[in-house]
Amino acid sequence: MDRRTIIQFEKVNKWYGTFHALQDIDLTVKRGERIVICGPSGSGKSTLIRCINGLEEYQKGRIVVDDVEITSNRKQLHVIRQEIGMVFQQFNLFPHMTVLENCTFAPIWVKKISKSAAAELAMRYLERVRIPEQSHKYPSQLSGGQQQRVAIARSLCMSPKVMLFDEPTSALDPEMIKEVLETIVDLANEGMTMLCVTHEMGFAREVANRIVFLDRGQIVDMNVPLEFFNNPTNERTRVFLQQILR
Amino acid sequence: MKGFDFAGFLSYFGNGFLWKGLLVTLWLTAIPMVLGLVLGTFIALMRMSKSRALENLALFYIWIFRGTPLLIQLVIVFTGLPQLGIRFGVVTSALLTLTLNETAYLSEIIRSGFMGVPAGQREAAISLGCPPWLVIWKVLLPQAFRLMIPPLGNSVNGLLKATSITSVISMEELMRRSQMLMQEKFDVLEVFSCAAVLYLMMTTVWGLIQRQLEIHFHCESVPVTEA
Numbered sequence: 001m002d003r004r005t006i007i008q009f010e011k012v013n014k015w016y017g018t019f020h021a022l023q024d025i026d027l028t029v030k031r032g033e034r035i036v037i038c039g040p041s042g043s044g045k046s047t048l049i050r051c052i053n054g055l056e057e058y059q060k061g062r063i064v065v066d067d068v069e070i071t072s073n074r075k076q077l078h079v080i081r082q083e084i085g086m087v088f089q090q091f092n093l094f095p096h097m098t099v100l101e102n103c104t105f106a107p108i109w110v111k112k113i114s115k116s117a118a119a120e121l122a123m124r125y126l127e128r129v130r131i132p133e134q135s136h137k138y139p140s141q142l143s144g145g146q147q148q149r150v151a152i153a154r155s156l157c158m159s160p161k162v163m164l165f166d167e168p169t170s171a172l173d174p175e176m177i178k179e180v181l182e183t184i185v186d187l188a189n190e191g192m193t194m195l196c197v198t199h200e201m202g203f204a205r206e207v208a209n210r211i212v213f214l215d216r217g218q219i220v221d222m223n224v225p226l227e228f229f230n231n232p233t234n235e236r237t238r239v240f241l242q243q244i245l246r
Numbered sequence: 247m248k249g250f251d252f253a254g255f256l257s258y259f260g261n262g263f264l265w266k267g268l269l270v271t272l273w274l275t276a277i278p279m280v281l282g283l284v285l286g287t288f289i290a291l292m293r294m295s296k297s298r299a300l301e302n303l304a305l306f307y308i309w310i311f312r313g314t315p316l317l318i319q320l321v322i323v324f325t326g327l328p329q330l331g332i333r334f335g336v337v338t339s340a341l342l343t344l345t346l347n348e349t350a351y352l353s354e355i356i357r358s359g360f361m362g363v364p365a366g367q368r369e370a371a372i373s374l375g376c377p378p379w380l381v382i383w384k385v386l387l388p389q390a391f392r393l394m395i396p397p398l399g400n401s402v403n404g405l406l407k408a409t410s411i412t413s414v415i416s417m418e419e420l421m422r423r424s425q426m427l428m429q430e431k432f433d434v435l436e437v438f439s440c441a442a443v444l445y446l447m448m449t450t451v452w453g454l455i456q457r458q459l460e461i462h463f464h465c466e467s468v469p470v471t472e473a
C-alpha cells in the first residue's frame with residue numbers, strides 16, 4: 001500500500017439480510033484528503049463511513065486504515081478506533097458528564113494520560129471550536145450547534161489521524177449550521193484527513209478535494225467539486241443535483 | 247365475641263421481641279437486594295450478549311425463578327434439598343432463596359434500563375476506542391441506573407413484604423415473631439395489626455427514601471436530550 005494512502009476500500013460488500021447495502025466499493029483516501037460523500041437517502045452513505053471504524057461489519061472485500069485491516073478482531077478494532085474520530089448526526093455527547101468531562105473521558109481512561117494533562121488538552125480543543133467558556137456545563141444546557149462543536153472537540157482530544165462526519169449538520173436548526181460547518185472548515189484548513197457525509201453542497205464545493213456520489217449502494221460518480229457540479233457527466237448525478245440545487 | 251383490645255394492641259409496639267424481628271426483616275431485605283443487584287447485572291449482561299448460549303442460560307434462569315412461587319422455592323431449598331444430602335440452615339436458606347428469586351426480577355429491570363439508553367451512546371464510546379467494560383461501566387450504567395431507580399424502588403418494597411414468607415421455614419423475622427407472640431394470648435387481631443403497622447412503617451419510610459433518590463438522580467427529567 002502506498003505510504004500516502006490512509007484508507008483503502010477494496011471491493012467492499014455489505015448486506016442487511018437480503019438488502020445489498022454496499023456493492024463493490026473501491027475507494028482510496030490519501031493523507032490530508034477531504035472527501036465529501038453525498039447521495040439520496042438510503043444510498044448507503046452512512047453505512048460506508050460507519051464501516052471505516054467498524055460500527056458496521058461488512059461481509060466481503062477489505063478495508064484497511066493506516067495499515068490495519070478493519071476486521072471483527074476486537075482488540076485490533078479498539079486500537080484503530082483511537083485514531084479515527086467520529087462525529088454523529090445526533091452529537092451523542094455523554095449527558096451525565098460535563099463538557100470538559102466528555103472531552104477528557106477517553107484520553108484519561110483509554111490513553112491513560114493524567115487528569116491535568118487531559119484537562120489542558122481538552123481546553124485547547126474547546127478553544128479551537130470556540131466554546132471554552134462552556135466547559136463546566138452539561139450537554140443539555142447547550143444549543144445543538146454548541147453540542148456538535150463539543151462533539152468535534154471530544155474526538156480531536158484523541159488526536160485522530162482521520163475524522164469521519166456522519167451528517168454533522170442534519171439535526172441542527174438552520175441558524176446553527178454555519179457555526180458547525182465553519183469549525184469543520186477550520187479543521188480542513190489545518191490539513192486534517194476527513195470524510196464527510198453531508199447534503200451541504202456549498203460546503204462540499206468549498207472544502208472537498210473529491211466528491212463521491214453514492215446511489216443504491218454503489219459509487220456511481222467521483223470527481224473534483226468543479227467538475228462534479230459544473231459538468232456532471234453521469235446521468236444519475238445530474239438528476240440528483242437537479243433535485244437538491246433547485 | 248372477644249372484641250379489639252386497643253390497649254393490648256398498643257402494648258405490642260413496646261415489645262422488644264417484635265422489634266428484633268423487624269430488624270431481621272430489614273437485613274433480610276437488604277442483603278438479597280444488594281446481592282441480587284450484582285447477580286442481576288450479570289444475568290442482564292448475559293441476556294444481552296451476542297452469545298446465544300449465554301442468552302439462553304439467562305433466559306432459563308429467569309424462566310425458572312420468575313415462573314414458580316417463592317414459597318415453593320423456599321420449601322425446596324430448606325426442606326427438599328436435604329433429601330439429596332444438600333443441607334442449608336434456616337438463615338442461609340432464606341437469604342439464598344430470596345437472593346436467587348429477586349435476581350430474576352432485578353435482571354429484567356437492569357436490562358430494561360440498559361435498553362433505555364440510546365444506541366448512539368454506545369457507538370460514541372466505542373468510536374473513542376473504549377473497551378467494552380469501560381463502555382458499560384462509565385457510559386451506559388450511569389445512564390441506565392437513572393432509568394432503573396423507580397422500578398428498583400418497587401422491588402425493595404415488594405421484597406420487604408415477601409420476606410414474611412420465610413416464616414414458614416421458621417426464619418425469625420417480623421412475621422414469624424408475631425405468630426410466636428400470638429401463641430401466648432391468642433391476641434390474633436392485636437398482634438397482627440401491630441405487625442401490619444410495623445410493615446407499613448417500613449414501606450412508608452422506604453417510599454420517602456425512594457422519593458429523595460428520584461429527586462437526587464433527576465428521574466423525572468428526560469434522561470438523554472436528543473436533538
